Amino acid sequence: MRVLLLGVISIMAITVLSCTDDSLSLPGAESTQANDLQSTADLQTSPPAGTNDSGNDTALEPTATLVIVPPNSTTVVSPNPDPTQPATTVSPIVIPDATTPASDGSSYPTKILYLDEVWANIWLCKDSTVESADLTASGTQICSVLTEVVGDNFVINSTGIPNHDFESTPGCCAIEQNQVWTIPLEPELSNAEPVMASERGAVAFTVTGVAIYGPEEGPGGDAVALEYEYFVEDRQAVDLGICGGHAGPGGEYHYHYDSNCMHWHEDSQDIAGYTLDIASSVISKVIGFALDGFPIYSSYEQDQSGNSVEVTSSYRLISGENGYNGIDDYVYVEDLSNLDECNGHFGSTPEIPEGTYHYHSTLTNGDGDLGFPYFPLCYKGTVNEDNYRSTDLGRGVPPPRP
Numbered sequence: 001m002r003v004l005l006l007g008v009i010s011i012m013a014i015t016v017l018s019c020t021d022d023s024l025s026l027p028g029a030e031s032t033q034a035n036d037l038q039s040t041a042d043l044q045t046s047p048p049a050g051t052n053d054s055g056n057d058t059a060l061e062p063t064a065t066l067v068i069v070p071p072n073s074t075t076v077v078s079p080n081p082d083p084t085q086p087a088t089t090v091s092p093i094v095i096p097d098a099t100t101p102a103s104d105g106s107s108y109p110t111k112i113l114y115l116d117e118v119w120a121n122i123w124l125c126k127d128s129t130v131e132s133a134d135l136t137a138s139g140t141q142i143c144s145v146l147t148e149v150v151g152d153n154f155v156i157n158s159t160g161i162p163n164h165d166f167e168s169t170p171g172c173c174a175i176e177q178n179q180v181w182t183i184p185l186e187p188e189l190s191n192a193e194p195v196m197a198s199e200r201g202a203v204a205f206t207v208t209g210v211a212i213y214g215p216e217e218g219p220g221g222d223a224v225a226l227e228y229e230y231f232v233e234d235r236q237a238v239d240l241g242i243c244g245g246h247a248g249p250g251g252e253y254h255y256h257y258d259s260n261c262m263h264w265h266e267d268s269q270d271i272a273g274y275t276l277d278i279a280s281s282v283i284s285k286v287i288g289f290a291l292d293g294f295p296i297y298s299s300y301e302q303d304q305s306g307n308s309v310e311v312t313s314s315y316r317l318i319s320g321e322n323g324y325n326g327i328d329d330y331v332y333v334e335d336l337s338n339l340d341e342c343n344g345h346f347g348s349t350p351e352i353p354e355g356t357y358h359y360h361s362t363l364t365n366g367d368g369d370l371g372f373p374y375f376p377l378c379y380k381g382t383v384n385e386d387n388y389r390s391t392d393l394g395r396g397v398p399p400p401r402p
């Protein structure tokens, strides 16, 4: 076990774009924006995430501060009140390292071989393209995925369009991208401190090649908290569609939370009637990958007895906050669930029964409240900087401002 002094993570957000909006039902849309993150503590910030999200407007984002408090701490550290000042504080939290044996005595391997046969069929839209309808724009876009090995990396090329119908919402409208995701052929846990993922840009991608964005929407609020009406967004209209995502800058469709659409199968249900009903009896297969190459699973997995159990996050809203300030409004509480501050942990998965480090999408936290950060918030492995899109043609570069 290694002790990390994790404390406050300060993040410099940068440009913000957002969508307009209307909104509606489930996970909603939002706008995102690109940003840079910089941490003042041990949790490092990722290089400028190239892409950002969303919407329509842009604005300068204030510095955000993420506070991580040790589980048994009696004092909750307040977020840095002055965004212009460096964050302070922090209490140590204990994070298991890659070689920490499981409680049952087994050990967890730290590498995954994506060329192994078990991983060959996880990609959707790979062998045949899928035409998906944009329910906002009334048009259709093509879902297509191609994979190849380039040196020590596994490269996924996609159009960034899901294999299910979707809503662009006010960020309208999604257009096919030239997405290129690069992950190591053999993901390995880093010996360095966790690297912060983008707040509003791509932090991961799905098995259909669609971007998964950080938790914040364009103006800086928590996109999911907004969708569930924890606060009123008075800075810019933002909305998530029925699939927990929307179109952002450059027409890049992206998810903000796992609304079940990414588990959708064409023959089983009409997307228009889709609801947040991830069946607890269904054990998640891999749904995507974080930019460090470690797999992401949904919110249900098998426990050691073979039963399906919900996996929850370890973040909690700071008393009196509602998500309006994005990640600044949350605090990490180590024993709130069995997920770490990056929303991952070690354990067995359908593809790697012997166990590996992996991330989860989370719908709720250990209290049954919001599942912030919904997807990976930081990386335990090494991230290929090629993923911090610089963009070319529609990728990553915010669209011209109106």
Ligand SMILES: [Zn+2]
Pocket (backbone or CB within 6 Å): 029, 030, 031, 032, 053, 054, 213, 217, 218, 246, 247, 248, 254, 256
């Ligand atoms: Zn967004």
Ligand SMILES: [Zn+2]
Pocket (backbone or CB within 6 Å): 297, 301, 311, 345, 346, 347, 358, 359, 360
């Ligand atoms: Zn798990």
